[in-house]
Amino acid sequence: MKYLDLTWPTPEENLACDETLLDWCDERDGPEILRFWEPHRHFIVVGYSNRVECEVNIAACRELNIPVLRRCSGGGTVVQGPGCLNYALVLRLDATPALRTVTGTNQFVMERNRQALEKLLPGSSRRTEAQSSKTEIRNPKVSVRGHTDLAIDGRKFSGNAQRRRRHAVLFHGTFLLDFDLELVSRLLPMPSKEPDYRRARSHTEFLMNLNVSAAEIKAALTQAWGAAVAVDGLPFAGTRELAIGKYSSETWRLKF
Numbered sequence: 602m603k604y605l606d607l608t609w610p611t612p613e614e615n616l617a618c619d620e621t622l623l624d625w626c627d628e629r630d631g632p633e634i635l636r637f638w639e640p641h642r643h644f645i646v647v648g649y650s651n652r653v654e655c656e657v658n659i660a661a662c663r664e665l666n667i668p669v670l671r672r673c674s675g676g677g678t679v680v681q682g683p684g685c686l687n688y689a690l691v692l693r694l695d696a697t698p699a700l701r702t703v704t705g706t707n708q709f710v711m712e713r714n715r716q717a718l719e720k721l722l723p724g725s726s727r728r729t730e731a732q733s734s735k736t737e738i739r740n741p742k743v744s745v746r747g748h749t750d751l752a753i754d755g756r757k758f759s760g761n762a763q764r765r766r767r768h769a770v771l772f773h774g775t776f777l778l779d780f781d782l783e784l785v786s787r788l789l790p791m792p793s794k795e796p797d798y799r800r801a802r803s804h805t806e807f808l809m810n811l812n813v814s815a816a817e818i819k820a821a822l823t824q825a826w827g828a829a830v831a832v833d834g835l836p837f838a839g840t841r842e843l844a845i846g847k848y849s850s851e852t853w854r855l856k857f
Contacts, residue, residue: 602632602827602828603632603830603831603832604634604830605634605636605637605835606636607637608638608639608640609638609844612644612670612681613844613848613849615638616646616670616673616844616848617840617844618638618840620673620764620771620843621843622691622771623673623691623766623769623771626691626692626693627766627767628768632832633692633693634689634691635688635689635822635823635826636690637686637687637688637815637819639683639685639686639687639815640681640685641683642682643681643784644681645662645667645679645680645789646671646681647670647672647678648671648672648674648675648677649672649673649674649675650675651671651677651678653854655790656678656789657669657789658787658789658790661787665787669854671848671853673764673771674762674763674773677794678789678792682781684779684780684781685777685778685780686778686818686819687773687774688774688818688822690710690771691770691771692706692772693769694765694767694769694770695768700770703765706770706772707748707763710763710772711749711761713825714751714759714825715744715751718743718811718813718818718821720821721817721818722741722743741753746796748796749762752798756807756808758777758809758810759774759775759777761773761775776811777808777810778811778813778814779810782804782805782808782809782810783805785804785805786804791803
């Protein structure tokens with residue numbers, strides 16, 4: 602597996618890059634890749650089939666000049682921005698039998714990520730901090746909740762989703778590290794669908810920031826996935842074309 606730490610200037614380009622890497626691998630020319638990127642500005646990303654008017658406070662987004670984008674994968678709506686680390690895994694479906702199904706892929710990736718991140722938490726105590734309050738958790742454990750969430754003590758710090766092609770799968774997600782959680786409450790209403798473990802909690806009660814640096818997470822996941830060699834020969838032109846032709850288009854962004 603190859604390693605890529607690359608943040609494009611715009612949110613549209615960063616979303617397009619994930620899909621371009623997926624297509625590159627699916628065509629049998631590109632490698633399996635672990636990519637990281639960190640957004641410089643706030644924006645909203647809805648899942649492929651999300652309805653914008655149901656999942657987003659459009660008036661607040663207009664007031665704050667925060668764009669609403671759509672990704673190629675499923676899952677729910679998220680607010681992105683400084684303090685949030687993104688990763689993307691592009692895997693060949695024939696690499697292991699677990700990747701042949703959606704459920705198998707979820708379990709395969711989430712469990713490996715869970716184990717890698719749990720090693721970063723000290724066994725005695727870990728101070729975790731939400732924007733509105735501080736909570737000290739004794740002997741913290743990272744758990745997989747709701748199929749593709751990572752949580753500590755029932756509070757989510759990572760959401761994930763996948764997009765499948767014929768020969769490859771894109772599995773990507775976010776880690777809340779030092780994010781403005783109050784902004785989430787301002788920009789997003791309660792989701793139309795929620796995992797059972799959320800129990801109708803507000804965004805600030807449900808989400809948390811993980812008291813771990815981006816560098817630590819990158820190192821842990823790089824080791825867990827054996828991504829030791831930097832990727833070269835990237836399809837830069839394809840990313841720019843997809844960002845302009847698809848991710849910047851209202852037809853795509855307001856698809857539903």
